[in-house]
Structure formats: C-alpha cells, structure tokens
Amino acid sequence: MAAALGVVVVTGISRHLGAHVAARLAADERVGRVVGLDPNEPAAELREMLGGVEHVRADAGSANTVVAELDAEVVVHLALVTSPEPGGRAAMKEQNVIGTLQLLAACQQAPHLRKLVMRSSTAAYGASFRDPAVFTEDTEPRQVPRGGFARDILDVEGYLRGFRRRRPDVSATVLRFAPFIGSTADTSLTRYFAQPIVPTVFGRDPRLQFVHVDDALEVLHRSVVEDHPGTFNVAGAGVLALSQAIRRAGRLAVPVFEPGLSAAATLAGGLRLGRYGLDQLDLFVHGRVVDTTRLVDEYGFEPRTTAAAFDDFIRGHADRALVTADQLAAAERTILDGIRRVRASAAKVSS
Amino acid sequence: MTGPAVDDWPGDPWDKRVASALSFMRRRLSGQYEVDEFGFDPELTDHVFYPVLRRLYRDWFRTEVFGLEYLPDDGAGLVVGNHSGTVAMDALMLSVAVHDEHPKARHLRLLGADLVFRVPVLSELTRKSGGTVACNPDAERLLRGGELVGVFPEGFKGVGKHYKDRYKLQRFGRGGFVSAALRTGTPIVPVAIVGAEEIYPILGDLKPLARLLKLPYFPVTPTFPWLGPLGLVPLPSKWLIEFCPPIPTADLVEHADDPMVVFNLADQVRETIQQTLHRLLEKRPDPFGR
Numbered sequence: 001m002a003a004a005l006g007v008v009v010v011t012g013i014s015r016h017l018g019a020h021v022a023a024r025l026a027a028d029e030r031v032g033r034v035v036g037l038d039p040n041e042p043a044a045e046l047r048e049m050l051g052g053v054e055h056v057r058a059d060a061g062s063a064n065t066v067v068a069e070l071d072a073e074v075v076v077h078l079a080l081v082t083s084p085e086p087g088g089r090a091a092m093k094e095q096n097v098i099g100t101l102q103l104l105a106a107c108q109q110a111p112h113l114r115k116l117v118m119r120s121s122t123a124a125y126g127a128s129f130r131d132p133a134v135f136t137e138d139t140e141p142r143q144v145p146r147g148g149f150a151r152d153i154l155d156v157e158g159y160l161r162g163f164r165r166r167r168p169d170v171s172a173t174v175l176r177f178a179p180f181i182g183s184t185a186d187t188s189l190t191r192y193f194a195q196p197i198v199p200t201v202f203g204r205d206p207r208l209q210f211v212h213v214d215d216a217l218e219v220l221h222r223s224v225v226e227d228h229p230g231t232f233n234v235a236g237a238g239v240l241a242l243s244q245a246i247r248r249a250g251r252l253a254v255p256v257f258e259p260g261l262s263a264a265a266t267l268a269g270g271l272r273l274g275r276y277g278l279d280q281l282d283l284f285v286h287g288r289v290v291d292t293t294r295l296v297d298e299y300g301f302e303p304r305t306t307a308a309a310f311d312d313f314i315r316g317h318a319d320r321a322l323v324t325a326d327q328l329a330a331a332e333r334t335i336l337d338g339i340r341r342v343r344a345s346a347a348k349v350s351s
Numbered sequence: 352m353t354g355p356a357v358d359d360w361p362g363d364p365w366d367k368r369v370a371s372a373l374s375f376m377r378r379r380l381s382g383q384y385e386v387d388e389f390g391f392d393p394e395l396t397d398h399v400f401y402p403v404l405r406r407l408y409r410d411w412f413r414t415e416v417f418g419l420e421y422l423p424d425d426g427a428g429l430v431v432g433n434h435s436g437t438v439a440m441d442a443l444m445l446s447v448a449v450h451d452e453h454p455k456a457r458h459l460r461l462l463g464a465d466l467v468f469r470v471p472v473l474s475e476l477t478r479k480s481g482g483t484v485a486c487n488p489d490a491e492r493l494l495r496g497g498e499l500v501g502v503f504p505e506g507f508k509g510v511g512k513h514y515k516d517r518y519k520l521q522r523f524g525r526g527g528f529v530s531a532a533l534r535t536g537t538p539i540v541p542v543a544i545v546g547a548e549e550i551y552p553i554l555g556d557l558k559p560l561a562r563l564l565k566l567p568y569f570p571v572t573p574t575f576p577w578l579g580p581l582g583l584v585p586l587p588s589k590w591l592i593e594f595c596p597p598i599p600t601a602d603l604v605e606h607a608d609d610p611m612v613v614f615n616l617a618d619q620v621r622e623t624i625q626q627t628l629h630r631l632l633e634k635r636p637d638p639f640g641r
Contacts, residue, residue, distance in 0.1 A: 129474075130465045132488035133389045139488070203471025207390045207478075239388050247382030258471070289388050325381040332377045339369055 006112075007033045008224060009072045010053075011060070011103065012079030014040035016186065017119070017213070019050055021078060021220050026052030030225050035070055037063060038079065060099035063106040067113070074115045074224055075107055080156070082121075082149050083188045083277060089148050096152035104163045107170070116163070117173045117223045122209075122233060122290050123150035124157055124176055127282040133207075136291045137176070137231045147279030171229040175219060178235035178290065179283075181210035181309050183316025188280065193249055194317050202255040205243045206287030209235040210310055215303035219295070228298050233290035236306035242284065249314050250321030258285065389489070390478030393458065400480050401450060407440075408447040411587050412546055413641065416452045418594035424455050427494040427537040428597065430501045431528060433520055433624050434509030436547030437570045439463070440585060445501060445544060446480075448592050459501045460493050462486075462528075466507075466567070490531040500537075502528045504617070511556070511568035517548035518628050526617035533607035533616075538597035541620045543627035546590030549638045551575065588638050591631045595623050 008025055012018035013036030026034040034052065039059040042050055056066055060079070067075065079099060081092045100118075107113055125131070126141030127150070145151060157174065164172050179189045192198060211234050219234050246253045261281055296302050303309075318324070375398060378384055384394045408414050422428060432445060446459040461477070462485035468474040483489045485502065493500050503509060508521040532539050555571035575582030598619065606612040 129468045130484060130486065132486050132492075133483045134488070134492060136488075201471075203473075203475065205390075205475045205479075207386070207388070239386050239390070240382075241386050241390065241392075244382040244384070244386060247380060250381075287390075323380070325383070328377045328381050332373045336370055336373050340366065343366075 005031045005225070006073040007035060007070045008074040008076065009035050009037055009067060009070060010076045010078065011037045011063075011099075012077075013050065013053065013055065014038045014042040014046070015078075016046065016184075017180075017216070017220075018078040019046040020213075020217050021076060022053045023049040023051075024217060024221050025076075025224060026050075028221070028225060033070075035066075035072075037066055060095075060102040060106075063103045064109065067103075067106040067110045071112050072110055073112060074117070075103070075110075075113065076117045076220065076224060077103055078119045078220075080119055080121075080152070083279070084148065092148060093152060096149070097155045100156045101159055104159050108163060108167055113167075113170050115171045115173070115224070115227070117220065118156075118160060118175070119220075120157055120174050120176045120231075121149070121153050122176050122178050122235065122288050123147065123279065123283075124153045125288065125290070126150065126154070127286040127288075129286070131286065134289050134291050135233070137233055137294055145279075145282050147277055147282050149277070149279045150282065171227055173223045173228050174231040175216075175223065176231065176233050176290070177216055178209045178211045178233075178288070178306075180213045180216060181313045182213040183312050185213045185313070188277075190313060190317075192280070193245070193251065193313065194320060195251070196320050196322050197252045197254055198246055199256050199261070200242060200246070200253045201261060201281070201284050202257045204258070204285050205241045206284055207239045207289050208242055208245060208283070208287060209239060209289050209306045210313075211235050211306075212304050212309035212312060215301075215309070218301060219299060219303070222299055222301065226299075230294070230298070232295040232298065233292050234295055234303065235290050235292050236303045236309045237292060238305045238307055239289055240306055240310055242287075245310055248310065248325075249317070250323045250325070252322050386479075389460070389481070389483045389493070390475075391458070391460070391481040392479040393481075396458065396480050400476075401447060404443050404447045405451065407585075408444050408451070408590075411585070412444065412550075412590040413587075414444060414448060414546070414590040414592060416448045416592045416594075418596075419452055421540055421594040421596050422449065422453055422457070422499070423538065423540075423597070426497050427535060428499045428540050429490075429494065429528060429532045429537050430459065430499060430540045430542050430594075431620050431624070432501065432503055432542040432544055433518075433628060434503035434505040435512065435517065435544075436585075437510060437551035437553055437572065439503075439510060440550055441544045441547035442501060442503060444547070444590060445542065445592065449499065449501075457499050460498045462490055462500060462502045464506055485527075487527055487531050487534075490528065491535055494531060494535040494537045504528050507567040511570070512553065513556070514548070514552035514554060517552075518545070518632060520621055520625050520628075523617045523621050526613045529613045529616045529620070530607045532600050533603050533613070536601040536604050538599050538601075539616070539620055540597045541595040541623040541627070543593050543595070543624050543631055544590070545592075545628060545631040545635060546588045546638075549588035550585035552586070586639070589635055589640055591635055593627050593631055595627055598623075 010022040013022045022036050025031045035054045037056050084092045125135040126145045128143035386392050442461050449459040461482040463482050504523040505521040551572045553570045557569040561569035
C-alpha cells in the first residue's frame with residue numbers, strides 16, 4: 001500500500017516530535033503535501049528542518065475549516081502536552097482534551113479523510129496495585145489515575161473510540177508510547193534523569209520502559225505511509241528498575257516518603273511549579289510495562305530495547321554522572337589488589 | 352587497564368570469595384544486571400535472598416522434602432499449596448525447597464495478594480524475588496513463558512486462620528488458578544506444607560485494630576504483641592513439604608471457561624492436599640521434634 005498520499009495534516013509541529021514527523025513526511029516522495037497545524041511558532045532549532053512543510057498557524061478550534069479546505073487525506077495528531085508547564089494544568093487540559101475533541105470533530109466532517117494517526121501514551125492503563133505486571137492493548141484501566149496527563153489520555157482515547165464508531169471507513173491508528181528517551185529527547189523524565197541527585201519514592205522501585213525517540217518517529221512514519229489500523233503499544237522490549245536506571249546513569253537516588261511527595265506534587269501543581277506532577281508519582285510508585293507483540297507483528301519493526309535506549313540517553317548526559325562504571329571497576333581493582341597485598345605480607349610474616 | 356598488580360592466589364578459596372564479592376558489588380552499584388518484565392532479579396535472589404532464607408529453612412525449621420520428582424524439569428508447572436502461618440513464610444520456604452532441592456534449581460514464581468503490593472518495601476522485595484500480583488493475566492503470562500508458578504488459593508483465609516483450625520484447608524476462592532492452568536495446558540502440582548501452622552500460632556484476632564490498619568486480621572500469638580520485636584521470631588517447628596503427582600490439564604484446554612470443570616478440578620486439588628496433610632501429620636507426631 002505505497003500509493004502516493006495527498007495532503008497530510010500534522011498537528012503539534014512546533015514541538016520536537018511533531019516537527020520531526022512532519023519533516024520526515026515532507027522528505028518522503030510517497031507523500032504529496034505536508035501541512036503543519038499549530039498555533040505556535042516552532043523553536044529556532046526546528047525551523048530549519050521544516051522547509052518542506054507548510055505551516056498553518058491556527059489551533060484546533062479552526063481545524064474544521066483547515067482540514068476541510070485542504071481536503072486532507074491523512075491527519076496525524078501529535079499535539080499533546082505531557083506536563084503542565086508553561087501554561088498550567090488548565091491550558092494543558094484545554095489543549096489535550098478540547099483540542100483533540102475539536103480535531104476529531106473536524107475529521108468526522110472531512111469527506112476524503114482516509115486515515116487518522118494519533119499519539120497516545122501507555123499512561124492509558126492507569127495505575128493501580130491490582131494491575132497485572134504487563135499491559136496488553138486489551139487491558140482495561142482498573143482505577144482512574146491521579147495524574148492529569150493520564151486522565152487526559154483516557155478522555156482522548158474515549159473520544160477516539162466514538163470517532164471509530166462514527167467513521168468506520170477511516171483507518172485509525174492509536175500509538176500508546178512509553179516515555180520517550182534518547183540523547184536528544186527533552187521531556188520531564190529526561191530532565192529528571194539528567195540531574196546528578198534524583199528523588200525516588202521510599203520503598204518503591206518501579207519497573208520502567210522507554211522508547212527511543214528515533215524509533216517512535218519510525219513507527220509514526222510507517223503509520224502514515226503504510227496501513228496499520230488498530231491500537232498499539234510502542235515501547236522498547238525489556239525493563240529497567242528505577243534504581244537500576246539511576247545506577248546505570250551514575251546518579252544518586254534520594255528516597256522520599258510518598259505522602260510528602262504527593263503533597264509536594266499537589267502543591268507544585270497548584271503553584272504552577274509543575275516540575276514533577278502526580279503523573280510522575282504514579283509512574284514512580286506503580287511502574288509501567290507493556291507488551292509489544294502486536295506492534296512487532298504488525299509493523300515488522302522492533303524498537304531498540306529499553307536498556308539500549310537508556311544507554312543512548314546516558315551517553316548524551318554523561319557529564320553529570322557522579323559515579324561511572326569505569327570508576328567502579330577501578331575501585332574494585334584497587335580494593336582487590338590491596339587485600340591481596342595485605343594477605344601476601346601477612347603470609348610472609350607468619351612463615 | 353593493566354593486569355593485576357599482585358598475583359592472585361590460584362586455588363585459594365578466600366581470594367575467590369573476596370574477588371567474587373567485589374565483582375558482585377560492582378555489578379550491583381553500576382546497575383549491570385538483568386530484571387525481567389515482572390521485576391524478578393535472579394542475581395539478587397540467588398546471592399542475597401536465598402542465603403538468608405536457607406538458614407531458616409535448614410537450621411531453624413529442619414525442613415524435609417518429598418516428591419520432588421513430580422516437579423517438571425523444564426517448562427511450565429502450577430504448584431498449588433496450603434497456606435498458613437500468619438505471614439507467608441510457607442511460600443518463601445517452598446521456593447527455597449524448589450530451588451535448593453530440585454536438580455534444575457528452578458525459581459518458583461509466587462503469586463501474591465494485591466495487599467502485598469500496596470506495602471512499600473515489601474512490594475519490591477516480592478517483585479525482585481520473582482513474585483507478582485495474583486491475577487489471571489500474570490499467571491498465564493508466566494505459565495506461557497514456561498515458568499514454575501506457586502499459588503495459595505486459600506489466600507488470607509489460610510494464613511490468618513485460628514490455631515485451632517490448623518491443617519484444615521479453607522475455601523479455594525473462585526478457582527482462578529485452575530482456569531489459568533487450563534488455558535495454558537499446564538500441569539497442576541499440589542503440594543502439602545506441614546510446619547507453618549506452628550510458627551506464629553494465632554490465638555486471637557484484634558478485628559477493630561485490623562480494620563484501623565486496613566489489614567485482613569491482626570494476630571495475637573503466644574509471643575506477639577506481648578514480647579514486642581521478639582514476638583516476630585518464628586517458633587522452631589519441624590517442617591515437611593510433599594509434592595503430589597501432577598494433574599495434567601492439556602486435554603482440558605477448551606474447558607477453561609466451564610465452571611463445572613474448574614470447580615471439580617479445584618476440589619480435586621484441595622482433596623489431594625488435605626489427605627497429604629493428614630498423612631504428613633502422622634509422620635510428625637511432635638510439631639517441635641527433631
């Protein structure tokens with residue numbers, strides 16, 4: 001199914017993910033015209049790569065006219081905000097929930113729309129102590145999550161289910177991404193791991209999974225130029241425990257009691273300090289691991305493992321490590337030699 | 352890096368011990384170990400958890416094991432046992448028995464109540480030692496992966512029962528473990544554990560306190576809470592563990608959702624364990640004997 005595509009509309013091109021997806025689509029000869037829909041101007045470092053992308057500076061509220069006028073064939077919805085900064089939680093919800101609602105309404109009206117590709121998150125599985133260890137795409141969330149982003153994701157996926165019912169002729173691909181990581185990714189989680197000293201929740205060592213940003217881009221690109229209807233988990237195989245990830249990165253963990261952290265997170269949210277929200281806290285208490293069999297079978301593509309993706313992040317942020325693996329190996333050598341020397345001299349004295 | 356500045360001592364056991372302990376610490380501190388998707392950390396389990404539990408298993412409880420030949424050498428198996436002893440010590444001793452006494456040194460993957468996973472520290476110790484939440488998706492995923500899974504269908508009804516009800520099997524819940532075995536065609540290996548009932552004999556249950564602490568029960572034993580932390584020392588009962596012949600389920604896969612088949616099979620497992628318990632108790636007239 002490599003027929004030339006007409007107009008592809010990409011939302012959220014002012015941000016890293018959207019800009020890269022749009023630029024890659026524009027460079028693909030199978031794609032006719034790439035139009036970015038975003039009320040904001042892309043950051044300076046992204047502007048250069050967006051040469052082949054037309055930019056319509058409008059928010060989702062005017063998506064209706066834009067999608068109709070352009071006669072869009074494919075809509076790629078990437079304009080989701082994962083953390084409340086800078087506009088606060090209200091602006092975040094406005095963009096995630098209302099923005100998606102308006103975009104989906106526009107898509108429903110578009111007569112020639114053939115395909116919808118939507119970014120979602122593994123946060124869709126919620127966070128509960130009764131959760132199974134590994135989520136498949138069919139797992140239902142058992143408890144409404146505390147985090148704002150996770151709640152937005154549940155809403156957004158709910159709207160999409162409605163859209164699928166009303167427009168069964170449109171092929172809809174929903175990609176539930178694990179947290180992005182890599183040497184170039186910049187998310188609240190990469191900023192967390194970039195610090196030399198990182199807070200953790202006392203008595204919890206969650207299992208984490210990441211997906212490398214480049215692999216996420218690959219999956220998004222294939223979703224547009226190939227046909228893969230359905231919902232897919234997108235994550236790197238394997239698991240890192242948080243403590244293990246912190247040690248691999250050479251950082252120092254400082255465990256904090258959870259009630260204090262919850263209060264701090266709520267307070268930070270209220271004061272719009274929003275560095276770590278309840279989304280992070282849910283993740284750091286419960287962990288989140290998904291099954292990617294469906295993705296690998298359908299796309300014939302296997303994202304690099306969680307450990308490999310995290311290694312790439314470590315390489316990009318090695319300067320702030322407190323302890324490196326080489327230092328530990330050297331220390332091991334020194335201690336072992338020291339013990340052998342002492343024992344050798346002790347043996348000489350006694351003989 | 353250059354070679355060692357001092358020659359190692361070939362064949363010297365202490366040198367080997369020091370070297371391996373140091374390399375273990377380096378691997379742990381630099382995160383160079385593997386954790387599976389359930390959070391199981393085999394290195395930590397083998398080098399830290401089992402050595403501690405082994406002391407209890409051998410020296411304190413003087414555990415004897417029978418019927419090891421009924422455990423599969425490889426591939427999946429669902430080990431179903433009786434539950435008792437106020438805390439889930441029997442599950443831990445069972446996993447030491449499987450690991451230490453079985454020729455293939457298999458890891459028993461335990462299924463625990465969600466309460467275990469609510470408690471900080473305990474939840475992580477459970478995951479790192481190979482445990483996960485007792486739910487059908489996890490049980491079936493482990494079994495499909497060819498693991499040996501341990502489950503105690505009595506749950507809190509078993510561990511929290513009164514001392515006077517010792518070795519009387521409680522209700523087996525909804526038989527979710529049977530449908531997990533049926534769906535994956537895994538043989539069920541019943542196991543009877545004698546000894547755990549006497550480690551913390553429950554004489555009373557402070558229900559209001561349990562409700563306050565959101566616990567299923569608050570035990571009163573001859574030593575707890577009277578002796579404070581000393582009351583946490585388990586009484587040194589004599590333990591016997593017997594595995595029973597496996598019940599094959601491969602030809603019942605299509606009946607996984609048939610409540611009648613599931614119920615009958617659960618009942619068969621329960622009866623097998625109960626009868627084996629009676630037999631083992633005759634072998635052990637004195638709970639605290641040698």
